[in-house]
Amino acid sequence: xxxxxxxxxxxxxxxxxxxxxxxxxxxxxxxxxxxxxxxxxxxxxxxxxxxxxxxxxxxxxxxxxxxxxxxxxxxxxxxxxxxxxxxxxxxxxxxxxxxxxxxxxxxxxxxxxxxxxxxxxxxxxxxxxxxxxxxxxxxxxxxxxxxxxxxxxxxxxxxxxxxxxxxxxxxxxxxxxxxxxxxxxxxxxxxxxxxxxxxxxxxxxxxxxxxxxxxxxxxxxxxxxxxxxxxxxxxxxxxxxxxxxxxxxxxxxxxxxxxxxxxxxxxxxxxxxxxxxxxxxxxxxxxxxxxxxxxxxxxxxxxxxxxxxxxxxxxxxxxxxxxxxxxxxxxxxxxxxxxxxxxxxxxxxxxxxxxxxxxxxxxxxxxxxxxxxxxxxxxxxxxxxxxxxxxxxxxxxxxxxxxxxxxxxxxxxxxxxx
RNA sequence: GUGGUUGUGGCGCAGUUGGUUAGCGCGUCUGGUUGUGGCCCAGAAGGUCGCCGGUUCAAGUCCGGUCUACCACCCCA
Numbered sequence: 001x002x003x004x005x006x007x008x009x010x011x012x013x014x015x016x017x018x019x020x021x022x023x024x025x026x027x028x029x030x031x032x033x034x035x036x037x038x039x040x041x042x043x044x045x046x047x048x049x050x051x052x053x054x055x056x057x058x059x060x061x062x063x064x065x066x067x068x069x070x071x072x073x074x075x076x077x078x079x080x081x082x083x084x085x086x087x088x089x090x091x092x093x094x095x096x097x098x099x100x101x102x103x104x105x106x107x108x109x110x111x112x113x114x115x116x117x118x119x120x121x122x123x124x125x126x127x128x129x130x131x132x133x134x135x136x137x138x139x140x141x142x143x144x145x146x147x148x149x150x151x152x153x154x155x156x157x158x159x160x161x162x163x164x165x166x167x168x169x170x171x172x173x174x175x176x177x178x179x180x181x182x183x184x185x186x187x188x189x190x191x192x193x194x195x196x197x198x199x200x201x202x203x204x205x206x207x208x209x210x211x212x213x214x215x216x217x218x219x220x221x222x223x224x225x226x227x228x229x230x231x232x233x234x235x236x237x238x239x240x241x242x243x244x245x246x247x248x249x250x251x252x253x254x255x256x257x258x259x260x261x262x263x264x265x266x267x268x269x270x271x272x273x274x275x276x277x278x279x280x281x282x283x284x285x286x287x288x289x290x291x292x293x294x295x296x297x298x299x300x301x302x303x304x305x306x307x308x309x310x311x312x313x314x315x316x317x318x319x320x321x322x323x324x325x326x327x328x329x330x331x332x333x334x335x336x337x338x339x340x341x342x343x344x345x346x347x348x349x350x351x352x353x354x355x356x357x358x359x360x361x362x363x364x365x366x367x368x369x370x371x372x373x374x375x376x377x378x379x380x381x382x383x384x385x386x387x388x389x390x391x392x393x394x395x396x397x398x399x400x401x402x403x404x405x406x407x408x409x410x411x412x413x414x415x416x417x418x
Numbered sequence: 419g420u421g422g423u424u425g426u427g428g429c430g431c432a433g434u435u436g437g438u439u440a441g442c443g444c445g446u447c448u449g450g451u452u453g454u455g456g457c458c459c460a461g462a463a464g465g466u467c468g469c470c471g472g473u474u475c476a477a478g479u480c481c482g483g484u485c486u487a488c489c490a491c492c493c494c495a
Contacts, residue, residue: 005468005486060493064419082495110495115419117489126495193492209491258494268495279495305495333453364453372455383453397455 009114009122016323020310021125023321024154025107028127031150032105035142037129040104042086044111048076053289054085056260058201065112079111082259083128083303088288096133096297105129119278119308128283128303135298137234140265140285141241143300147269147281148247154309155318156271159280161247163267164255165235166284167227175223176202186216203256209277217254224253231264238265261286265300273315280308327418329371329397330357333364333383340382347411353418371397378418380410 006012013021029039048068055062067079080086083106096102107127114120129146131139144161151159167175179202183190187198191210198205206217224232242249249267257266266284270276283302290297328348330341338359345355356374358367364383371379381393381402392410394417395402405413 008486065493112494113419114493115491116487117491120494124495128495204493277490282495303495308495331454363448365449365451365455366447368453368455370455379455381454385453393454395454400454402454 007122009116009120011121011123019321019323020313021306024127024306024309027153028105028107028150031146031153032129035103035146037103037105037131040087040090040106041108042083042090042106043080044109045077045079046086046089048078050085050089050290051078051081054088054261055082059258059260061112061258065114067111067113081112082110083108083126084130084261084286084299084301085288085290087128087130087301088132088290088297088299091130091132092290092293092297097293097295099133101134102130102132104132119274119305119311121307125306126303127306128301130299130301132297132299132301135264135285135300137237137265138241140238140300141245141247143283143302144238144242144249144265144267145245145247147283147302147304148245150304151269151281151309154313156280156309156312156316158273158316159269159271159312160276161249161267161269162252162255163238163242163249163265164252165224165227165231165238165264166256166262166266167224167231168263169287171227171231175226178223178226179203179205179220182220183216190216204258206254206256222253234264257282257284259286261288263287267302269304271312271315274308274311278308278311280304280312324354326356326374326376327353327378328355328414329374329376329379330355331364331367331371331379331381332357333367334387335361337382337384337387340387341380344380344411344414348414348418351415353415378414380414 048066051066052062057063061081066081069077071077087104087106091102091104094100094102105128108125109123110126111123113122116122129143131143144163148159148161151157166172180198183194183198183202183205187195190205190213191208193210194205194208194213197208205213206220208217224235239249239251255266255268257268262284264285267282268279269281270279274280281302281304283300285298285300287296287298330345332338332341338361341357342359345357348355356370356376358370362370368379377397379395379397381395386392390407391404392407393402394405394410394413
């Protein structure tokens with residue numbers, strides 16, 4: 001049993017559950033299409049440098065969570081830990097660098113060598129979008145509104161949207177100095193992680209969850225005041241547009257996010273049903289460096305965690321997605337009847353009907369049980385005597401009534417009645 | 419990666435201070451109805467008690483290790 005379990009942090013998704021997954025994919029594709037987004041499928045592995053340069057060598061993800069290996073040609077490849085870098089790599093093959101706009105979404109597995117826990121897998125799945133090639137506050141707002149609409153369409157109500165601005169790269173140098181000056185004065189009272197962050201990545205202090213650090217962070221002066229006027233008005237425009245679009249949001253200067261490529265707008269979505277520490281979606285505006293490109297490429301996008309969305313749907317007791325129901329179940333006694341049933345099933349299936357039938361030699365009772373479990377409204381019964389008389393019995397499984405149908409008209413009868 | 423909890427047929431569980439053939443419910447299969455499902459009844463199949471080692475006359479029960487899963491942290495979707 002243990003020997004046949006999937007590797008740590010991975011899971012088999014069985015049919016009963018996979019219907020929910022498909023529902024989310026289909027919903028996403030439909031909503032995103034209404035905003036002009038088309039699907040882009042990229043490889044699940046890329047050259048390692050795509051992520052190293054794209055995400056920034058300092059990020060935790062790049063430093064210790066990537067599944068990196070060497071292929072037979074000695075190339076260093078990495079299983080994608082997120083979707084944006086690969087999408088951007090693919091889009092460099094378009095004229096996006098010349099200012100054309102690309103709107104794409106993607107869906108698929110991502111890989112991170114983390115310790116599994118609630119809502120965290122080593123292979124997990126994201127549905128994400130990227131709007132690439134343009135930089136405008138209204139695009140950011142549209143993107144966030146699209147996420148909002150997707151969640152509603154996916155049956156997820158009551159999500160909390162938190163937004164913030166990271167300014168532009170030039171804003172961050174003075175802001176970092178500003179923060180460093182403040183936190184250095186209080187660092188003795190802060191947690192060991194924050195002592196580290198003071199040197200390594202001062203922004204991460206802002207989302208520290210340790211008790212002892214809270215009052216100090218809360219009282220920190222607003223670094224956003226030190227941002228350029230341009231950054232501040234960009235952010236103001238995003239907020240105004242979201243308000244007009246009726247997307248409820250709150251602003252938190254403590255939202256910084258972990259990937260280095262973000263600029264301007266960043267956002268995260270959580271849901272009270274599963275707790276604030278698990279983000280169901282996150283994203284923002286970015287400038288991404290890619291191998292072979294001199295200039296960073298601008299874009300805005302987000303990713304949602306499928307497993308996490310399902311956790312929320314579960315917690316909300318969202319109505320189950322109806323599976324593909326069986327239209328008709330064929331019951332056959334004897335080799336000749338079974339073969340005829342297989343042929344009939346083939347015809348019905350080509351006509352788009354869902355048909356269940358037992359092809360092994362099993363007892364009548366067993367086949368009736370099977371028909372019952374299949375939830376098919378109709379059962380077609382053929383045994384030796386029916387074969388001889390060239391008829392079939394069609395049984396209504398709900399009330400138990402049954403009628404005889406001549407074999408010649410059976411297919412038409414079924415096509416009309418199921 | 420660090421910490422806590424965990425592990426018994428497909429699923430959910432019981433198993434008393436170590437004691438002899440490891441049980442129960444659900445599910446599956448077969449039969450009760452030589453060809454009529456759901457309800458009921460009877461029977462059957464299915465387990466090296468996660469794995470390795472140790473203590474003991476004796477280990478599912480105790481000890482050590484290991485792996486897995488769950489949860490928290492780091493971080494992120």
